[in-house]
Amino acid sequence: MPTADRISLNTATVREQWSLAECIEGCQRHGIGGIAPWRDKLHEMGTAQAAKAIRAAGLEVSGLCRGGWYTAEGALTQGVRDDNRRAVDEAAEIGAACLVMVVGGLAEGSRDLAGARAVVEEGLADTLDYARAAGVKVAIEPLHPMYAADRACVNTMGQALDICDRLGHGIGVACDAYHVWWDPELKRQMLRAGPERLLAWHICDWLVPTRDLLTDRGMMGDGVIDLPLLASWAAEAGFEGLHEVEIFSALDWWTRDPDEVLATIVERGATVC
Amino acid sequence: MPTADRISLNTATVREQWSLAECIEGCQRHGIGGIAPWRDKLHEMGTAQAAKAIRAAGLEVSGLCRGGWYTAEGALTQGVRDDNRRAVDEAAEIGAACLVMVVGGLAEGSRDLAGARAVVEEGLADTLDYARAAGVKVAIEPLHPMYAADRACVNTMGQALDICDRLGHGIGVACDAYHVWWDPELKRQMLRAGPERLLAWHICDWLVPTRDLLTDRGMMGDGVIDLPLLASWAAEAGFEGLHEVEIFSALDWWTRDPDEVLATIVERGATVC
Numbered sequence: 001m002p003t004a005d006r007i008s009l010n011t012a013t014v015r016e017q018w019s020l021a022e023c024i025e026g027c028q029r030h031g032i033g034g035i036a037p038w039r040d041k042l043h044e045m046g047t048a049q050a051a052k053a054i055r056a057a058g059l060e061v062s063g064l065c066r067g068g069w070y071t072a073e074g075a076l077t078q079g080v081r082d083d084n085r086r087a088v089d090e091a092a093e094i095g096a097a098c099l100v101m102v103v104g105g106l107a108e109g110s111r112d113l114a115g116a117r118a119v120v121e122e123g124l125a126d127t128l129d130y131a132r133a134a135g136v137k138v139a140i141e142p143l144h145p146m147y148a149a150d151r152a153c154v155n156t157m158g159q160a161l162d163i164c165d166r167l168g169h170g171i172g173v174a175c176d177a178y179h180v181w182w183d184p185e186l187k188r189q190m191l192r193a194g195p196e197r198l199l200a201w202h203i204c205d206w207l208v209p210t211r212d213l214l215t216d217r218g219m220m221g222d223g224v225i226d227l228p229l230l231a232s233w234a235a236e237a238g239f240e241g242l243h244e245v246e247i248f249s250a251l252d253w254w255t256r257d258p259d260e261v262l263a264t265i266v267e268r269g270a271t272v273c
Numbered sequence: 274m275p276t277a278d279r280i281s282l283n284t285a286t287v288r289e290q291w292s293l294a295e296c297i298e299g300c301q302r303h304g305i306g307g308i309a310p311w312r313d314k315l316h317e318m319g320t321a322q323a324a325k326a327i328r329a330a331g332l333e334v335s336g337l338c339r340g341g342w343y344t345a346e347g348a349l350t351q352g353v354r355d356d357n358r359r360a361v362d363e364a365a366e367i368g369a370a371c372l373v374m375v376v377g378g379l380a381e382g383s384r385d386l387a388g389a390r391a392v393v394e395e396g397l398a399d400t401l402d403y404a405r406a407a408g409v410k411v412a413i414e415p416l417h418p419m420y421a422a423d424r425a426c427v428n429t430m431g432q433a434l435d436i437c438d439r440l441g442h443g444i445g446v447a448c449d450a451y452h453v454w455w456d457p458e459l460k461r462q463m464l465r466a467g468p469e470r471l472l473a474w475h476i477c478d479w480l481v482p483t484r485d486l487l488t489d490r491g492m493m494g495d496g497v498i499d500l501p502l503l504a505s506w507a508a509e510a511g512f513e514g515l516h517e518v519e520i521f522s523a524l525d526w527w528t529r530d531p532d533e534v535l536a537t538i539v540e541r542g543a544t545v546c
Binding site: 112148183209213224 | 379383384385386390417418419421422423426428429431432454455456457479481482483486496497498499
């Protein structure tokens with residue numbers, strides 16, 4: 001169970017309430033050891049200033065969210081390639097442990113899932129070339145299969161690691177309990193990833209019932225995921241990074257006082273994760 | 274693309290509008306070749322009378338929905354075993370091609386997914402013994418991973434077929450496009466199932482956006498699933514049964530004139546499936 005200094009705050013968790021500057025201050029106030037900004041918050045603050053503030057606060061950066069979305073324009077375009085290269089530069093500038101990739105789903109009007117997956121792999125290869133030179137690790141985040149159409153067509157750890165096998169060094173996975181907890185292959189694939197490729201460990205909880213496909217994720221302990229068990233598998237796989245808390249919660253946590261949110265994260269981290 | 278006589282109507286598709294007797298008459302009126310009753314509709318009509326009416330209408334029975342729910346009371350109870358045996362008897366009485374199993378999710382308050390899966394396998398083994406003697410095929414339906422907590426902890430074709438491998442003859446899978454379309458392993462697992470174990474082929478469509486986890490499924494052609502491709506894999510696997518249309522749609526198809534629903538099913542079957 002992680003103490004506060006082993007927890008990282010993904011800014012999406014308080015995205016409706018706080019700027020990145022406020023998140024950084026909040027992490028300091030609550031003794032949280034790391035942060036994982038989303039790019040919109042980063043751009044709002046300015047990457048150079050954010051990098052400076054994060055360093056000054058003594059926070060680790062468990063990841064930058066997010067690159068990817070390779071299928072946004074159907075075929076892979078120069079615009080998409082360039083945006084991902086900018087994301088790599090930003091990840092390098094803030095010293096992120098990895099650049100987290102939400103790879104994109106089906107293009108508008110398309111039913112060609114195999115085609116989308118091919119575009120994604122082509123895009124990842126392009127970004128990876130650039131990221132290797134920049135010394136940034138690329139982390140594919142397999143998203144829950146309910147997002148296959150509209151957010152990410154990489155949907156299991158096994159599928160993500162097959163891509164990593166083909167693309168070679170410098171690329172791994174960001175494993176989010178919410179997306180993968182159901183997978184009968186999960187433990188085996190986490191061990192397959194190993195310390196070199198298990199680049200991030202994201203936590204929140206699966207609520208029953210889940211009222212919205214995207215924005216009804218739960219605080220750790222409020223749902224059905226056996227987070228201590230999954231964390232033990234991450235440890236067994238050699239993962240030594242932070243436990244990054246990322247909760248999309250339009251109906252609950254996004255409506256609360258963010259200091260209450262962070263206090264709850266710290267408390268739950270110590271008891272149920 | 275199936276003509277009407279190669280389509281089966283799962284009664285859930287018009288469950289808010291029609292009794293089983295009305296479904297049987299509706300299938301005849303629209304030239305639909307088969308039916309798959311849910312047990313509540315069957316009990317309402319009476320199994321013996323339903324069997325007689327289905328035979329008189331010349332309809333095939335592509336399946337009986339549903340047995341399973343082995344985790345309903347935590348550990349496997351005699352009550353759950355008995356209910357599944359009654360389902361086997363009913364499937365035999367109406368001449369169903371298979372008894373479709375929605376196996377159940379986590380028990381109330383539990384986070385023990387591996388434990389739930391063990392209970393399910395124990396339950397399936399019990400039902401299978403009885404079903405073999407009754408000459409009824411048992412079909413595990415892997416449900417979409419978004420139902421792992423509350424409906425079924427068997428979530429991929431590969432996982433279901435591993436169970437079949439362990440339990441032996443007389444058990445296979447009911448493959449529903451809605452639940453499995455996203456799976457990178459799908460084609461390989463359908464071929465692995467083969468004609469002996471691919472016992473049912475269910476169709477509907479995945480809508481973008483999906484507004485509800487359970488009851489916002491789409492009419493074939495209205496979503497993003499490449500149904501002709503998936504049907505070609507079913508055919509390649511040796512499946513020769515009916516294309517069973519099962520659409521949970523509280524916001525749309527359950528509110529329409531059921532004759533319009535059936536006419537649309539026949540039209541879409543001929544063009545997009």
